[in-house]
Structures are given as structure tokens and as C-alpha cells.
Amino acid sequence: MKEVYLLRRPVEAITEHDFLVARAPALVPGQGEVLTKTLYISLDPYLALRMRREIPDQLSGPPYPIVGRTIGQVIEAGSSGFAEGDLVLGFGRWRTYDARPAGDLRRIDPSDTPPAAYLGALGHSGFTAWLGLAIGLPKASETFVVSGAAGAVGSIAGQLAKQRGCRVIGIAGGAAKCEQVITELGFDDCLDHQQPDLSGRLRTLAPNGIDLHFENVGSKTLDPVLANMRPRSRIVLCGLVQHYQDAAPISFANFRLLLERSIRLEPFSIYDHQDQAERAQQELIAAVRSGSLRFAQTVTEGIDQVPKAFVAMLAGQGTGKHLALVA
Amino acid sequence: MKEVYLLRRPVEAITEHDFLVARAPALVPGQGEVLTKTLYISLDPYLALRMRREIPDQLSGPPYPIVGRTIGQVIEAGSSGFAEGDLVLGFGRWRTYDARPAGDLRRIDPSDTPPAAYLGALGHSGFTAWLGLAIGLPKASETFVVSGAAGAVGSIAGQLAKQRGCRVIGIAGGAAKCEQVITELGFDDCLDHQQPDLSGRLRTLAPNGIDLHFENVGSKTLDPVLANMRPRSRIVLCGLVQHYQDAAPISFANFRLLLERSIRLEPFSIYDHQDQAERAQQELIAAVRSGSLRFAQTVTEGIDQVPKAFVAMLAGQGTGKHLALVA
Numbered sequence: 164m165k166e167v168y169l170l171r172r173p174v175e176a177i178t179e180h181d182f183l184v185a186r187a188p189a190l191v192p193g194q195g196e197v198l199t200k201t202l203y204i205s206l207d208p209y210l211a212l213r214m215r216r217e218i219p220d221q222l223s224g225p226p227y228p229i230v231g232r233t234i235g236q237v238i239e240a241g242s243s244g245f246a247e248g249d250l251v252l253g254f255g256r257w258r259t260y261d262a263r264p265a266g267d268l269r270r271i272d273p274s275d276t277p278p279a280a281y282l283g284a285l286g287h288s289g290f291t292a293w294l295g296l297a298i299g300l301p302k303a304s305e306t307f308v309v310s311g312a313a314g315a316v317g318s319i320a321g322q323l324a325k326q327r328g329c330r331v332i333g334i335a336g337g338a339a340k341c342e343q344v345i346t347e348l349g350f351d352d353c354l355d356h357q358q359p360d361l362s363g364r365l366r367t368l369a370p371n372g373i374d375l376h377f378e379n380v381g382s383k384t385l386d387p388v389l390a391n392m393r394p395r396s397r398i399v400l401c402g403l404v405q406h407y408q409d410a411a412p413i414s415f416a417n418f419r420l421l422l423e424r425s426i427r428l429e430p431f432s433i434y435d436h437q438d439q440a441e442r443a444q445q446e447l448i449a450a451v452r453s454g455s456l457r458f459a460q461t462v463t464e465g466i467d468q469v470p471k472a473f474v475a476m477l478a479g480q481g482t483g484k485h486l487a488l489v490a
Numbered sequence: 491m492k493e494v495y496l497l498r499r500p501v502e503a504i505t506e507h508d509f510l511v512a513r514a515p516a517l518v519p520g521q522g523e524v525l526t527k528t529l530y531i532s533l534d535p536y537l538a539l540r541m542r543r544e545i546p547d548q549l550s551g552p553p554y555p556i557v558g559r560t561i562g563q564v565i566e567a568g569s570s571g572f573a574e575g576d577l578v579l580g581f582g583r584w585r586t587y588d589a590r591p592a593g594d595l596r597r598i599d600p601s602d603t604p605p606a607a608y609l610g611a612l613g614h615s616g617f618t619a620w621l622g623l624a625i626g627l628p629k630a631s632e633t634f635v636v637s638g639a640a641g642a643v644g645s646i647a648g649q650l651a652k653q654r655g656c657r658v659i660g661i662a663g664g665a666a667k668c669e670q671v672i673t674e675l676g677f678d679d680c681l682d683h684q685q686p687d688l689s690g691r692l693r694t695l696a697p698n699g700i701d702l703h704f705e706n707v708g709s710k711t712l713d714p715v716l717a718n719m720r721p722r723s724r725i726v727l728c729g730l731v732q733h734y735q736d737a738a739p740i741s742f743a744n745f746r747l748l749l750e751r752s753i754r755l756e757p758f759s760i761y762d763h764q765d766q767a768e769r770a771q772q773e774l775i776a777a778v779r780s781g782s783l784r785f786a787q788t789v790t791e792g793i794d795q796v797p798k799a800f801v802a803m804l805a806g807q808g809t810g811k812h813l814a815l816v817a
Contacts, residue, residue, distance in 0.1 A: 406746060413741065414741040428754070430752045
């Protein structure tokens with residue numbers, strides 16, 4: 164039994180040295196709890212924000228357990244109704260085994276897709292992408308832009324917009340990601356935000372402007388995008404991963420354009436729309452099964468590698484859904 | 491015949507020295523044009539933005555005419571259908587007489603309210619306030635905040651929100667304006683943004699948070715307000731007068747909260763909603779007649795004083811609608 168802990172509340176960018184991977188005593192499940200062996204841990208940008216926000220500001224103190232989405236295999240089901248061997252999805256600690264109330268776990272069906280997909284395309288990443296489109300309402304022949312285009316959410320958002328008939332332009336960090344987004348995921352174009360003059364390159368690709376933008380990153384993509392939004396266009400704000408690593412003010416050269424062009428900025432969270440989760444998952448499962456929705460994964464093996472993999476994910480390395488394969 | 495010109499495109503904050511008030515040749519109305527004597531010139535923050543945006547970047551060149559809303563009295567009606575003596579509303583140059591196509595002018599009825607009200611509470615300022623509420627949809631017992639609360643738009647927005655049953659908190663620049671907003675316009679509270687810790691004072695007044703915010707000013711009010719917005723609350727973005735005087739980036743310490751609390755930011759412009767103008771004006775006329783809507787004005791006399799009055803308006807001096815009484 165091993166667990167990944169956070170040693171302190173991160174003040175600047177999170178590094179591997181902020182974590183501790185330590186042996187821990189074996190778990191004895193309590194009444195009504197299910198013992199699971201952890202198969203996958205989901206590595207997500209929002210956790211960096213939560214680590215900064217929710218962990219008490221302690222200079223010393225015990226290491227802090229981390230909770231995120233995991234997939235486990237049931238070892239001791241007790242009277243939970245689960246069977247030993249079942250695969251279950253839920254929030255769990257970053258450790259090799261977990262013991263949780265049965266009501267917090269949901270059985271997943273590994274027969275239709277690889278189980279890890281339930282953390283990605285069929286999980287909250289897919290639901291997030293689906294929901295952003297349900298809020299932004301892309302129409303056929305509109306120009307749709309998504310930042311973080313090679314990421315877990317952006318890669319799906321772009322494919323869904325493409326299926327709705329949009330012209331889809333991705334923004335990603337690096338030429339290799341852009342290449343992947345176009346050739347493997349079918350985006351129409353993709354721009355590397357690490358190259359100069361993103362605003363000018365967007366203007367060349369979309370001289371008539373952008374109708375709907377799906378923002379995952381922050382000011383380094385949103386600001387150049389703003390310069391290219393059409394009057395009365397829409398932005399759905401899904402993530403600000405660029406800004407999860409510090410608390411510095413966020414600055415926009417083009418904020419005035421929101422007003423001058425009446426551009427609606429609509430942030431959203433899946434937690435406010437759980438009533439739509441089931442419908443989203445059904446649509447996403449159907450799309451994955453039919454092959455019309457592709458998903459990329461970056462999988463790291465071993466609990467010891469989780470801190471390194473988490474930091475690499477935050478640094479924008481890898482593509483698609485980031486996972487640790489623990490067992 | 492005199493006219494106010496702009497001497498150059500303003501680079502930094504506009505000063506009186508950017509203007510020229512000069513004698514001009516008498517106007518001869520062309521075919522289909524109506525000659526008017528200018529009674530009132532409307533002095534509005536948005537003009538500062540247009541002066542910066544729309545005027546060519548010329549180091550030298552002829553002085554630049556300024557166009558804004560005016561009320562004139564018809565002197566030569568020609569075959570326009572207007573009668574001599576009619577009061578007409580339209581876009582006109584900042585000059586003592588004007589000649590414009592009849593189709594660009596609208597007759598106003600001075601019998602129901604003072605004619606200057608057609609530039610303020612019954613004009614675009616009132617329509618702007620009305621429209622912000624039509625978009626933000628305040629509900630009874632919600633907490634409504636408006637910045638620029640003593641201004642032409644904010645003073646009306648707050649009163650309309652009060653009539654809809656909201657608790658209304660204004661934000662204004664200076665103790666005197668706050669006092670006026672509470673005692674004369676009936677706001678529940680008003681905070682002076684020139685005093686420290688606006689965010690903390692808002693928290694004291696609205697410990698359960700803000701449901702709907704009506705922004706007229708910019709980051710100095712929006713940033714502290716953001717810290718006090720409720721989850722899934724709404725902001726209608728009407729103006730950024732703080733930022734019309736330069737092109738510097740706009741910075742927010744609390745921009746992340748838009749995402750963390752799913753706060754919708756909806757900018758709007760009356761030009762996108764002209765189909766609602768008639769209904770708005772009917773409601774506003776009724777409210778003014780019944781005495782349920784009060785409006786303040788800051789009136790300066792004489793064409794020579796227009797540059798000074800415009801700069802004073804931008805500096806936040808005076809309250810309510812800013813006008814120049816020309817004739």
C-alpha cells in the first residue's frame with residue numbers, strides 16, 4: 164500500500180518536490196465500505212487549482228492526501244451489491260488501494276470501451292466538452308475555435324463541433340500537437356500558440372471572424388482570440404489552466420472588445436448540469452463505439468510516477484487525457 | 491455659427507487643449523435637408539472611445555468634426571414634413587446650427603417632459619439602463635449592484651431594479667454622489683469606490699453575495715465586485731468608462747472567479763436591440779410622468795464651454811446626464 168501526498172500548499176508552480184509517495188498501512192474497510200484496488204488515477208488541471216485553494220496554509224503539518232477521480236477494481240464488496248472484480252468509478256485518494264462507501268461508487272462496463280475512457284471521453288472530460296457545446300450552441304458553417312485543442316477536453320470539443328458542421332480551428336502548444344489534432348482528430352486547422360502573432364495568424368485563417376470560442380487555457384490564448392471574435396459572438400469559458408499555478412492578476416489587452424462587440428462570456432461547470440450527464444454519456448458512448456469520436460491518452464505507469472506525470476501534464480506535455488495506470 | 495472640433499486623435503487622457511471652438515461659415519441646407527438650431531448637446535463617455543478609435547492617426551491635418559446626439563429646433567423645414575419650431579432629436583455635429591436629412595431626425599414631444607430628458611432618461615441613457623435589466627433579468631429580493639451609480643445610466647438602472655423589488659447597492663465616486671443616490675434616487679446603499687477596500691465593504695453590505703451586477707466603469711469596480719458575486723450570478727457589461735481614455739491592458743485579480751463560480755458576463759449595446767427601443771421609451775415616459783423615475787442632470791451653458799464640460803464629465807464630476815445647453 165502506497166499513497167501520494169502533498170507536502171505543502173503550493174505557492175508557485177507545483178513541482179515534484181511538493182509531493183511525497185510513501186508506504187501506508189493496509190486499509191480495513193469500515194461498515195458499508197468497499198475495498199478497491201486502484202487501476203487508474205485521473206490527472207487533471209483543475210486539481211492544481213484545488214490544491215492551491217483548498218489546502219490550509221500550513222508551513223508544517225502532516226502530508227496532505229489528494230482526492231481525484233479514479234477507477235478501481237472491487238476486492239472486498241461486503242454487502243454493497245458490487246461483486247468482486249467489478250470496475251468502479253468514483254472520487255478516491257491517490258493510493259494503490261482505497262476504501263469508500265458503496266454509494267460513492269459507480270460500476271462501469273468495460274465491454275463497450277476501454278475502462279480508462281470512463282475517466283476521459285466518456286467521463287468528466289467528455290461531459291465537459293459536450294456541455295460547452297450545449298451552452299455555446301455551435302451552428303453549421305460557423306467558425307469554432309478551441310484552445311487546449313490537444314487536451315482531454317479540447318480534443319473532444321473540437322471533434323463534436325466538427326460533427327455539428329462547424330469549421331474547427333484548434334490552438335495547441337507545439338507543432339506536434341497541432342499536427343496530431345489535424346491528422347488524427349480531423350480539425351480543419353490548428354495554430355501553435357508558442358509561435359508569435361497568434362492573433363494575426365487567426366485573422367488569416369478566419370478573416371470573417373470567430374463565431375464561438377471554447378477557452379481552456381487563459382489570457383495567452385483568449386486575448387489573441389478576442390481580437391478575432393465577431394460582433395455578438397460567444398465564448399464558453401471552461402478552463403484557465405495557464406492561471407491555476409499562481410494567483411497573479413490576469414491581464415487582457417483586448418478586454419474592451421468584449422464590450423465593443425457584445426461578446427458573451429459564459430463560464431460553466433459540469434457540477435451545475437449533472438441532470439444532463441446521462442444524456443451526454445449516452446451520446447459520447449455511441450460516438451466512441453461508432454468510431455466517430457477519437458480520444459488520445461497519455462498514460463504513465465506506477466504510483467511512484469504520479470507526481471512527475473502530474474507536473475508534466477500541467478506543463479502541457481503529452482496529449483489527450485492524462486492518466487496514471489497504478490495496478 | 492460656431493463649432494467644436496477635435497484637433498488631434500487623443501493619445502492619453504483627453505484635455506480641453508485637444509479641442510478647438512471656432513467660428514464657421516453659415517450653413518445652407520441642401521436638397522431634403524432640415525436646418526436646425528442646436529439646443530442641447532449630449533456629453534457621453536462613449537464618445538471618448540470613438541474619438542480614440544475612429545479618428546485617423548494624423549499628426550497634422552484639419553480639425554476633426556465631432557458627431558453625437560443633439561436636440562435641435564427646426565428653423566427651415568423645407569418640404570421635410572417638419573414644422574418650423576419643432577424639436578428634433580438626432581445625431582448631429584457639435585455646432586450651434588446643423589443641416590441634416592429629414593430622415594435622420596425624430597420629432598420629440600416637449601409637452602410630457604423637459605426636452606432634455608430625451609437625451610437622458612427617455613433617450614439612449616434610459617434605454618441602455620432598461621436594456622441592461624431586460625438582459626440581466628433581476629428578480630424580486632435579489633441583490634443588485636450598479637457601478638457608476640450616480641451617472642446617466644447607472645442612476646436609472648438602480649431605480650429600475652429597485653422597482654423590480656431588488657435590494658440595490660450603488661457604487662459611485664465620492665461621498666456626495668453616494669448621498670445623492672440614496673436620498674434622492676432611493677437606492678438602499680451606496681459605496682464610494684474612492685475609499686479603500688471596496689470588496690470588504692461590499693461583503694459587509696451583501697454577506698450572501700451579489701446576484702446581478704451592472705457594470706459601467708471598469709476594473710476598479712468590477713474586480714472588487716467579482717469577489718462578491720454569488721455562484722451562477724450574472725454581470726451585464728454596459729460600459730468601461732475607466733478604460734476609454736487609454737489603450738492599456740485591463741487587469742483583474744479576480745478573473746478566475748468568473749470560472750470558479752460560473753458567473754456569466756454579458757456585454758450589450760442598444761444598437762443590437764433597436765426593436766425594443768419603442769417599448770422601453772413608453773415604459774420610461776410613463777415612469778417619469780408618474781414620478782416613479784427621477785433623473786439628475788449636469789447642464790453646462792454655451793458652446794464655448796463644451797470641451798471643458800466634456801472633460802469634466804469624463805473625470806467623473808457632476809451627476810446624472812451631462813448636457814450642454816447651446817441655445
